[in-house]
Amino acid sequence: MFQQLRTSLKQSVLGQDHVIDHLLIGMLAEGHVLLEDRPGTGKTTLAKALAQSLDAKFSRVQCTADTLPTDLLGMELFNPLTGSFEQRFGPLFANIVLVDEINRTTPRTQSALLEAMAEAQVTIGDTSYTLPQHFFVIATQNPFDGQGTFPLPQAQLDRFLFKLSFTPLDRTAEKALLRGAHLEAMDLHLPLEQLNAWKQEVAAVTIEDTVEDYLLDVCDALRAHRDIEIGPSPRATLALLKAAKARAWMHERNYVTPEDIKSLATPLLAHRLVLTLEATLKMTNERLVKQTLESLTVPTEV
Known part of the structure; x- marks a missing residue:
């Protein structure tokens, strides 16, 4: 479904x-x-x-x-x-x-x-x-x-x-739009209660210590970055874990991988950062997060 x-x-x-x-x-x-x-x-x-x-x-x-x-x-x-x-x-x-x-x-x-x-x-x-x-x-x-x-x-x-x-x-895609492909969407009406079951399965997704440490490494590296005045909050760390579990479930896995964290870090963390005035003149928040991810060692896939 x-x-x-x-x-x-x-x-x-x-x-x-x-x-x-x-x-x-x-x-x-x-x-x-x-x-x-x-x-x-x-x-x-x-x-x-x-x-x-x-x-x-x-x-x-x-x-x-x-x-x-x-x-x-x-x-x-x-x-x-x-x-x-x-x-x-x-x-x-x-x-x-x-x-x-x-x-x-x-x-x-x-x-x-x-x-x-x-x-x-x-x-x-x-x-x-x-x-x-x-x-x-x-x-x-x-x-x-x-x-x-x-x-x-x-x-x-x-x-x-x-x-x-x-x-x-x-x-x-734009030609398909002109031809009305978007009007052929499935007539789907799933019960809202179905979300309860999905969210329970997401919450049951596990994360190994090495992957959890990688998640913390990403957030700590951003907090310590010289070009960042305000780094990710604890709310952001918890949010990254929840989102990584949801992505793992969407890919039909019951465990989180480093790729889940790496793929979600930029859209989840970039808008939460406050860069120094000097840094804003030379880079965007998104670019800084990507550079930080590239500088970290990714643990072996589980």
Whole structure:
């Protein structure tokens, strides 16, 4: 059934296999995903296709400069018929939430997502409410249009498991798009409860000491790097382990290999780093992570 889900998504959004696989890893690892790309690449289509394939409740928030925290969380409203206040829940109370152009809303509204993404709950007034099961945020932002935007703070970026960009379509994929190949996606409606079984299997994936030490070596090397002011947090280390287990399970293995860690390190760690001012002038976060990986000794495959 999981392979059917992958196939369905890859038919819905052509030429983005790596993004789809990382999105599914994020879902299995109970993380959240930030999609950074120009408009018109299929980000919204992919989020909707995932929700539809899993029979999940889907909601979409279009962020603007005047979007308020209550537009995400909801609020208490007075009902004159009953003479009491009633809770009206916002769009965060869904399984899959698309937060479109997250960097176009103010830091105050962005911060409303912090508790939701970290603890799967929100606080409205004096009361905390648990969000629906399998709560999964897919946020988007356009990196090429900075006018009227509010860059995400480091604390917000650290809540995202992956930061991903779409691959430009090659001529063959774009021709298939013109001919409507993306309209031939499988009509798949898996029960959302199926995620419970998949996540239990992911959690049972094992990791040997040598591979675990390699994971720690990667994070420690970045923390000690002279060009990095702020390295990966302990949350990032744990996230890398969870994602590596999910990738191993997707490749039909019950154990993590160094390749799982190496392939996920860049999209999972790069956006969490803060480089020195001098370093930002000569390299990107992604390039620095790749250079660090190349400098480390990879343990023998298990």
